Amino acid sequence: MVKQKTKTKFVSSLKEMGLLKRVFYYAMLSFIGITMLLPFFWMVSTSLKDEGEVFSFPPTWIPSETNYFTSYDKVLVNSVIEYREEKNLTGGIEDVRALAAEAPDSAEMGLNIKIIKRTSEVKILSGEYEGRKVDIDSSLVSNYVPNWLTPWEKKPAVPVGEIMKSLGFMERGDRIPAGFRAKVPCEILNVKIFVKIADEKNPLLDEKCWIPADKLKKEWKPALKWDNYPKAWDALPFGRAYINSIIVALLVTFGQAFTSSMAAYAFARLHFPGRDKIFLLYLATMMIPGAVTMIPVFIIMKIAPDMLNLVSAKIGTFFYQLFGGSPDVQILTEFWDSKFEILGHYIGRPIGLDSYFALIVPGLCSAYGTFMLRQFFMSIPVDLEDAAKIDGCSLFGIYIRIILPLSKPALATLITFTFMAVWRDFMWPLIVCSSDQMKTLPVLLASFQGVYNTQYTLLMAASLIVLMPVILVFLFNQRFFIEGIQLGAIKG
Amino acid sequence: MKSKKHFRIGESLSGYLFVLPNFLGFFCFTFFPVLFSFYLGFVDWDIIKPMKFVMFKNFNKLMFFHIREITEGGLRFPWTLEMDVIFCCMMFVASALLVLRFFIQQMQYCRQATGKYFFRGTFNLIPAILILVSAGFFIRWMSMLEMLPGNAYNSYFIRANLILNAGNFLGFSLLLLFVAMIFSFLGAYFRSYDFRFEKSSDVFLAFLPGAVILLNIFPVWGFSNDIWAANDPYFWQFLGNTLFMMLAIPIGMFASLGLALLMNKKLKGIVFFRAVYFLPSICAGVALYVLWRWIYNTDLGLLNTILGYIGIPKVEWLTSTAWSKPSLMLMGIWTGVGGYNMILYLAGLQGIPLDLYEAADIDGASGWQKFWSVTWPMLSPTTFFIFVMSVIGGFQGGFDAAYIMTGGGPAGSTTTLSYYIYNNAYAWFKMGYAASIAWVLFALVFVVTLFNWKFGGKVVHY
Numbered sequence: 002m003v004k005q006k007t008k009t010k011f012v013s014s015l016k017e018m019g020l021l022k023r024v025f026y027y028a029m030l031s032f033i034g035i036t037m038l039l040p041f042f043w044m045v046s047t048s049l050k051d052e053g054e055v056f057s058f059p060p061t062w063i064p065s066e067t068n069y070f071t072s073y074d075k076v077l078v079n080s081v082i083e084y085r086e087e088k089n090l091t092g093g094i095e096d097v098r099a100l101a102a103e104a105p106d107s108a109e110m111g112l113n114i115k116i117i118k119r120t121s122e123v124k125i126l127s128g129e130y131e132g133r134k135v136d137i138d139s140s141l142v143s144n145y146v147p148n149w150l151t152p153w154e155k156k157p158a159v160p161v162g163e164i165m166k167s168l169g170f171m172e173r174g175d176r177i178p179a180g181f182r183a184k185v186p187c188e189i190l191n192v193k194i195f196v197k198i199a200d201e202k203n204p205l206l207d208e209k210c211w212i213p214a215d216k217l218k219k220e221w222k223p224a225l226k227w228d229n230y231p232k233a234w235d236a237l238p239f240g241r242a243y244i245n246s247i248i249v250a251l252l253v254t255f256g257q258a259f260t261s262s263m264a265a266y267a268f269a270r271l272h273f274p275g276r277d278k279i280f281l282l283y284l285a286t287m288m289i290p291g292a293v294t295m296i297p298v299f300i301i302m303k304i305a306p307d308m309l310n311l312v313s314a315k316i317g318t319f320f321y322q323l324f325g326g327s328p329d330v331q332i333l334t335e336f337w338d339s340k341f342e343i344l345g346h347y348i349g350r351p352i353g354l355d356s357y358f359a360l361i362v363p364g365l366c367s368a369y370g371t372f373m374l375r376q377f378f379m380s381i382p383v384d385l386e387d388a389a390k391i392d393g394c395s396l397f398g399i400y401i402r403i404i405l406p407l408s409k410p411a412l413a414t415l416i417t418f419t420f421m422a423v424w425r426d427f428m429w430p431l432i433v434c435s436s437d438q439m440k441t442l443p444v445l446l447a448s449f450q451g452v453y454n455t456q457y458t459l460l461m462a463a464s465l466i467v468l469m470p471v472i473l474v475f476l477f478n479q480r481f482f483i484e485g486i487q488l489g490a491i492k493g
Numbered sequence: 494m495k496s497k498k499h500f501r502i503g504e505s506l507s508g509y510l511f512v513l514p515n516f517l518g519f520f521c522f523t524f525f526p527v528l529f530s531f532y533l534g535f536v537d538w539d540i541i542k543p544m545k546f547v548m549f550k551n552f553n554k555l556m557f558f559h560i561r562e563i564t565e566g567g568l569r570f571p572w573t574l575e576m577d578v579i580f581c582c583m584m585f586v587a588s589a590l591l592v593l594r595f596f597i598q599q600m601q602y603c604r605q606a607t608g609k610y611f612f613r614g615t616f617n618l619i620p621a622i623l624i625l626v627s628a629g630f631f632i633r634w635m636s637m638l639e640m641l642p643g644n645a646y647n648s649y650f651i652r653a654n655l656i657l658n659a660g661n662f663l664g665f666s667l668l669l670l671f672v673a674m675i676f677s678f679l680g681a682y683f684r685s686y687d688f689r690f691e692k693s694s695d696v697f698l699a700f701l702p703g704a705v706i707l708l709n710i711f712p713v714w715g716f717s718n719d720i721w722a723a724n725d726p727y728f729w730q731f732l733g734n735t736l737f738m739m740l741a742i743p744i745g746m747f748a749s750l751g752l753a754l755l756m757n758k759k760l761k762g763i764v765f766f767r768a769v770y771f772l773p774s775i776c777a778g779v780a781l782y783v784l785w786r787w788i789y790n791t792d793l794g795l796l797n798t799i800l801g802y803i804g805i806p807k808v809e810w811l812t813s814t815a816w817s818k819p820s821l822m823l824m825g826i827w828t829g830v831g832g833y834n835m836i837l838y839l840a841g842l843q844g845i846p847l848d849l850y851e852a853a854d855i856d857g858a859s860g861w862q863k864f865w866s867v868t869w870p871m872l873s874p875t876t877f878f879i880f881v882m883s884v885i886g887g888f889q890g891g892f893d894a895a896y897i898m899t900g901g902g903p904a905g906s907t908t909t910l911s912y913y914i915y916n917n918a919y920a921w922f923k924m925g926y927a928a929s930i931a932w933v934l935f936a937l938v939f940v941v942t943l944f945n946w947k948f949g950g951k952v953v954h955y
Contacts, residue, residue, distance in 0.1 A: 023760070026755070026758065026760060027760070029755060030755065030756075030760075030763075030766045033752070033755075033766075033770065034766055034769045034770070036827075037769055037770055037772060037773055037827075037831065038769060038772075039795070040773075040784055040785070040788055040795065040827075041772075041784075043784075043787075043788060043795045044784045044787075047787065055793065056793065058792070058793070059798060059801065060793050060795075060798050259514075260514045260515040260518065261515060263511045263512070263514065263515065264511060264512045264514075264515035264516065266511060267507075267508045267509075267511035267512045268512070271504055271505075271507060271508035271511065272500060272501075272504060272505070272508065273500055273504065273505035273506075273508035273509060274500050274505065276508065279512070279516065282524065283519065286519075286523050286524060286527060288935075288938070288939060288942070289523075289527055289935055290888070290889040290931065290934055290935055290938060291889065292889060292911050292914045292915075292931045292934060293526070293527060293530050293928070293931040293932065293934075293935055294522065294523055294526040294527060294530065295526075295918075296526075296530055296533065296914075296918045296924060296927055296928055296931065297525070297526035297527075297529040297530045297533065297928075298522055298526050299918070299919070300529075300540065300924065301526075303540060304540070362518070362522070363518075363522045365518050366514070366515050366516075366517075366518030366519050366522065366523070368519065368523065371515060396504075396507045396511075397507075400511075421775075424778075425777065425778040425779075427778070427779055427892075427893045427896075428892055428893070428911075428915070431896075432915075432919050442779075443778055443779035443780075444779075446779045446780060446783060447779055447783075447896070447897055450783055450786075450897065457787050457790075457793075460783060460787065461783075461784065461787065463783075464780040464781075464783045464784055465780075467778075467779070467780045468776050468780040468781075471775060471776055471778075472772070472775075472776060475768075475771075475772065475775045475776075476768075479768045479771065480764075
């Protein structure tokens, strides 16, 4: 029997699956893809919004601005449309008030009607003007008690002066003589409420009133506020943070690759006393979590400037006295504690917290890298090295000319992972950096959030600024990333 | 007999030179800090003031409990200090014998028949008698008490308290004995590949001293809130937080597995989907945490908006104690679903040979059965690897997300152990205490990894 090629069965081809299944799979994949991409879309959308639009409810998906303006072209001031409400009223002022309350008042009900005045048409019941019907302002129609023995009986009454005003006997603005403030009983026939109603010809733009949304024209247009990005960039030194991140990541990666590969070669191929014990030490400390080692390294970094100052001072004093200086003089130095500046840019301290030394040097050696590379080097056949040795190559030459070129995949994986880990590292730079100029990108973003806590537009713009290189590099090199992981999986 | 190795001077020198830069960095920044932090665990220091050596105070404060003020009641039973001492000595001797038993058994492995009765008489019978006598003692004492919390337990707890909390040596020796027992047992298990329990009683006797010691130190039957108070309740809360957030590991693993199964088809454009799913994993970091903090915003965030479309009322994701941890877990799962785990599973899936599936088909297995009996066992190495790595990372992680998204969470509900270490070391400058927490964390990781390694190796098919 011919042995069949073992091929996984589940990797079925496009044609074998039925249409329905295909559609189902694509739908599932697309749904999950949307779930993955939606937050990124939200981030971009928020970063391009205007500050106030972020807080609008419900949240909008596309940054836009809505301009409201009336569709009315002209304004006619002081136009009045009478709105009559005819009711038979027997009651007093309460009815008037109730009626007035019923009438649409623009300020309260949000309609495009404004009450100008309310007048009651009353019929005078007694006095000189008995029987006449006049329009009096409703607020002046008040109750009076006709019989003090029955105080609950109230009847509407109108001041005489107002009657005279509305009949034309007195001009508007004349002072009503005292006697004419007396009230005359009346009967309210109806209430007239004078309103202004806004319509096509009479937009009430000069009056303070609300215009309902459906009467207004809305113009919606997408407005991408691109200047959120320069604002975010200028708010905190992102350019400097980029440079910091790049410098730190490059140096740490290169340092780790260099030192780990050299040590791995020694552990794999060379024999020297104590080799296995040292390697066991490496393995033992690989299990120890980072938190354990971070605290003493932090302490070392914190104490280092003062210690070095002390030591340098002592050395300086010693040499000074050696070369004939007076024994009373003490040389002091604050060099190791000082802050460097180049061309006005703050470079940090030479050593200690808030320095490039503290960011880079503790990460230069890694046990993981050594271990991984040692495993890889042990799988390189020895004959190549023997041949090289016969040809007279030195050990370092073997290392450079044979081992390194052969271990390109492992080195590439190590470099990739190290670079990404250092680029993303948050805790250690957070501990070490205290000034904005020395911070790496993640830490700077965190402090950006600390300052601009609720300005979500700027925050999202800053996040995108920080994410952009990673996304771009990934988009152009995704196959490399994914295959590197698979290589690591198969090897390890 | 090891042969004497002759080292060539030139090669040795080259070897040392090659290793030198790496070893220098390793020594300064890994080896020395480990020792120094171990020393720090036993001191009180905040860099400015001089170091103060307090032996076990940090670990005491961290892990153990003390008695609250018991205001009423008194000794109901005339338990004296002498009985106390006798009790402790009996337990000590019994435990010591049981520990020695396993050492000797491992040494005597080759000589099976020699000294069988002596061995069993000394190392099984005497500890058993001692433990039974002390247990009887204890039961008699218990039966004479009225079980009122806060009253009748005074003497017992005072004894335990004295043993543990004075920072003195006796209490720690008991605990170390227990730990030594575990290690000796495990050591025997590791060194002799054929080691197994000979009798079922051995299982009981192996764990008995540890159980009895623990029962003496943490009496389960008296473990009520109104008597005990944790010396550092925050540690236990944060440990609980860490363990809870590690529940996201299996969920994420299964999600990645499901996704890998879905993606393991030669559809057109699957590479595009693979890239899209990998994107959140590659962007993982502070920027994503900031983004998700905005997404989880109660009033204006994306999630609550989408839930509003469906009709579910607003959920206070990051501001309520109930939802803060699940929201961090959800974000972690979202970030990691299409990431490394999925790629590893894809690689594993593509390594499963075809004939297994054909055999399953011949046997008439359904799709689900095929998964459980063919796919899942063949993926178990990958699963095991991912699980071990994730557990190790899960214990130490959780700092970044908690710092940026919730700042420790409402009422400390998202603070993990690493965040607690950060606060102690760099915010409050309690270096000694932080170092002790870090070492307890290491011990936890070590024990769990050991457990995983040994007992997971049985589950994995290679």
